[in-house]
Amino acid sequence: MNRRDYLLRKIFFSLVTLAVVVVLNFLLFRVLPGDPVRAVIGRNVRISADTQQALREQFGLDRPVFPDQFLTALGQWARGNLGVSWSLRKPVSEVLLAKLGNTLLLIGLGQILSIILGVALGLLAGWKRKTAVDVGALTFSLIAWAIPTFWLGIILLAAGSTWLGLPTGGIVSPSNVGKPLYTVLPDVTHHLILPTLTLTILYMGEYMLIMRSSIMEVLGEDYILTAKAKGMSHWQVLRKHALKNAMLPIVTLIAINLGFTVSGAIYVETVFSYDGLGKMFQTALVKQDYPLLQGAFLLLAVSVILANFLADILYTYLDPRVKAS
Amino acid sequence: MTSTEPLLSLRHLSTEFSTTDGTVARALEDVSFDVHPGQTVGLVGESGCGKTTTLLSIMRLLPVTARITSGQVLFNGKDLLALSETDMRRYRWKELSIVFQGAMNALNPVMTIGEQIREAIILHDLMDKTHANRRVNELLDMVGIAPSRRDQYPHEYSGGMRQRAMIAMALACQPCLLFADEPTTALDVMVQAQILELLQKIQRLLGLAVVLVTHDLGVVAEVCDTVVVMYGGKVAENGPVDEVYNAPQHPYTQRLLEAFPDLNRPAGSLAVIPGTPPRLNALPPGCRFAPRCHKAFERCRVEAPAETDLGGGHTAACHLLEKAEAHQ
Numbered sequence: 001m002n003r004r005d006y007l008l009r010k011i012f013f014s015l016v017t018l019a020v021v022v023v024l025n026f027l028l029f030r031v032l033p034g035d036p037v038r039a040v041i042g043r044n045v046r047i048s049a050d051t052q053q054a055l056r057e058q059f060g061l062d063r064p065v066f067p068d069q070f071l072t073a074l075g076q077w078a079r080g081n082l083g084v085s086w087s088l089r090k091p092v093s094e095v096l097l098a099k100l101g102n103t104l105l106l107i108g109l110g111q112i113l114s115i116i117l118g119v120a121l122g123l124l125a126g127w128k129r130k131t132a133v134d135v136g137a138l139t140f141s142l143i144a145w146a147i148p149t150f151w152l153g154i155i156l157l158a159a160g161s162t163w164l165g166l167p168t169g170g171i172v173s174p175s176n177v178g179k180p181l182y183t184v185l186p187d188v189t190h191h192l193i194l195p196t197l198t199l200t201i202l203y204m205g206e207y208m209l210i211m212r213s214s215i216m217e218v219l220g221e222d223y224i225l226t227a228k229a230k231g232m233s234h235w236q237v238l239r240k241h242a243l244k245n246a247m248l249p250i251v252t253l254i255a256i257n258l259g260f261t262v263s264g265a266i267y268v269e270t271v272f273s274y275d276g277l278g279k280m281f282q283t284a285l286v287k288q289d290y291p292l293l294q295g296a297f298l299l300l301a302v303s304v305i306l307a308n309f310l311a312d313i314l315y316t317y318l319d320p321r322v323k324a325s
Numbered sequence: 326m327t328s329t330e331p332l333l334s335l336r337h338l339s340t341e342f343s344t345t346d347g348t349v350a351r352a353l354e355d356v357s358f359d360v361h362p363g364q365t366v367g368l369v370g371e372s373g374c375g376k377t378t379t380l381l382s383i384m385r386l387l388p389v390t391a392r393i394t395s396g397q398v399l400f401n402g403k404d405l406l407a408l409s410e411t412d413m414r415r416y417r418w419k420e421l422s423i424v425f426q427g428a429m430n431a432l433n434p435v436m437t438i439g440e441q442i443r444e445a446i447i448l449h450d451l452m453d454k455t456h457a458n459r460r461v462n463e464l465l466d467m468v469g470i471a472p473s474r475r476d477q478y479p480h481e482y483s484g485g486m487r488q489r490a491m492i493a494m495a496l497a498c499q500p501c502l503l504f505a506d507e508p509t510t511a512l513d514v515m516v517q518a519q520i521l522e523l524l525q526k527i528q529r530l531l532g533l534a535v536v537l538v539t540h541d542l543g544v545v546a547e548v549c550d551t552v553v554v555m556y557g558g559k560v561a562e563n564g565p566v567d568e569v570y571n572a573p574q575h576p577y578t579q580r581l582l583e584a585f586p587d588l589n590r591p592a593g594s595l596a597v598i599p600g601t602p603p604r605l606n607a608l609p610p611g612c613r614f615a616p617r618c619h620k621a622f623e624r625c626r627v628e629a630p631a632e633t634d635l636g637g638g639h640t641a642a643c644h645l646l647e648k649a650e651a652h653q
């Protein structure tokens with residue numbers, strides 16, 4: 001099987017998954033309690049029954065759920081129209097896009113740092129197995145992995161703002177709001193330090209643990225002995241033969257973690273009042289803003305599917321065997 | 326038998342493993358044998374008797390739990406055990422190379438066959454990339470693989486082809502000594518024969534010295550000049566194949582050969598001798614073979630036999646032979 005066939009198959013399965021997710025996402029919000037019209041007009045009971053009926057017609061809620069409402073929703077989603085947020089009175093897609101950038105910035109930084117540090121630490125620990133370095137790194141990682149996000153966030157927030165004078169929340173200082181990003185970069189960096197650090201520590205432990213066990217397994221393989229027998233130094237063996245093989249599980253983990261960007265960001269963004277998808281999600285949940293939640297769910301699902309698809313593509317470059325299976 | 330100096334000479338080599346339960350497994354004790362240039366030496370013995378450990382000790386590729394406690398490994402008169410790790414690296418593959426048991430796992434799954442062969446040539450600075458590429462093609466051709474398949478990955482090769490590729494790789498730097506650790510295990514019978522034939526062809530073509538680890542006494546009879554029979558981490562008997570096969574002196578060798586040739590036993594396996602090999606972390610005090618030896622007597626259980634020189638390069642370690650020597 002060549003790469004093209006492999007990719008076509010993966011695309012097909014991604015699309016099937018997407019279809020299932022779309023249907024589920026539609027159904028989920030039909031079975032949830034609550035009357036959308038009620039939510040829009042709030043507690044204003046004085047709106048006449050006629051007006052309420054007009055609103056229902058406007059939202060298409062008077063027609064049968066299937067197929068009319070479903071097909072309408074499908075058509076709208078396909079055009080990028082995710083409906084209007086009840087609480088913000090703005091198109092959902094607009095709200096999501098505005099928050100997405102902030103979240104990607106935070107998660108991206110956190111992921112990059114935790115991958116680099118975690119993988120490096122895992123390599124070192126696996127290589128220097130059973131030494132003090134290994135035990136230290138292992139202890140740190142287990143703690144980092146087990147620690148509750150909320151708790152670590154609050155501790156770092158308290159420590160960082162008290163002793164280092166770092167900002168307690170937000171992305172920019174109030175005085176800088178609305179200015180173009182590049183002019184306020186130092187300020188943004190300042191704000192990003194603590195939430196990024198929190199994310200880095202949280203994810204680093206996981207990457208380190210996976211990398212450590214992966215490299216230990218790979219170093220015990222026969223082809224490593226072959227490489228040593230060829231006369232390679234430990235370092236050459238590690239770089240040319242062990243690393244690529246040991247990185248395979250990490251690629252999967254990265255895909256999973258990136259896919260769960262939004263959900264992963266909820267706690268950190270809430271603790272640091274960081275204006276991203278996670279915080280928006282939490283607010284939407286509290287306010288029962290169904291269209292917004294539905295949009296966020298859709299985005300979440302699509303990003304999981306996309307991340308897995310990217311991992312599959314990357315795999316074909318890293319591991320020639322996947323095409324054969 | 327040969328007048329030349331040995332290419333490789335093991336002198337009283339002993340290797341231990343420290344095990345997880347805190348005991349020490351004496352995997353090799355006092356192992357000595359010679360390999361002369363261009364000669365093929367068969368290394369036989371039950372599973373776990375120390376054949377692989379012997380090869381890994383020579384190449385200094387033992388796992389960290391293992392330690393060479395004494396002895397010398399003289400290669401062209403130079404003790405490899407006394408070299409620094411950096412100097413030792415220059416000997417690996419360039420002078421001594423090895424074909425491992427399971428070719429399935431001995432090749433890196435994410436690297437093309439061609440690259441894995443070329444890598445060794447480049448590593449030892451033998452030639453530039455263009456010449457190295459040409460050499461890879463020659464090597465593949467020599468072992469019967471179409472050079473057009475050099476850019477394929479190990480999983481695209483059959484088991485036999487992987488072992489051929491492994492052999493091509495082992496020859497990449499023109500070593501003068503090749504170790505082959507059960508090179509045909511896990512291959513089907515037809516392919517086994519082809520691989521052995523290939524090894525023999527190459528041995529003759531390049532005048533290589535080969536140490537062949539095998540379970541198959543028939544193969545030893547066919548391709549080897551001398552045979553080293555190991556039992557429980559020690560050399561039981563060592564000598565020219567003709568002599569050892571016609572007149573085995575050690576009771577263990579005798580038992581192995583009594584059942585040979587046995588047409589009922591699948592090729593590639595040794596005769597089953599009643600009893601189990603010694604546990605290397607709880608060795609019997611005397612001769613390691615005593616619990617299973619049909620000729621054992623009191624002295625065997627208290628004192629380990631020394632190696633007796635039977636002349637003509639034939640040696641064996643058994644108290645019965647010491648007596649014979651004393652009588653002479």
Ligand SMILES: Nc1ncnc2c1ncn2[C@@H]1O[C@H](COP(=O)(O)OP(=O)(O)O)[C@@H](O)[C@H]1O
Nearest residue numbers: 342350352371372373374375376377378388605
């Ligand atoms: N990694 C290891 N750790 C502990 N003991 C080992 C290890 N490898 C080999 N040994 C011991 O050394 C003995 C010889 O093993 P090996 O050289 O692999 O035997 P062979 O190749 O003849 O089958 C085994 O019986 C085992 O007890």
Ligand code: SF4
Nearest residue numbers: 612615618625643644
């Ligand atoms: S020394 Fe004794 S036990 Fe050992 S092989 Fe000879 S006769 Fe058998």
Ligand SMILES: [Mg+2]
Nearest residue numbers: 376377378506
């Ligand atoms: Mg072995």
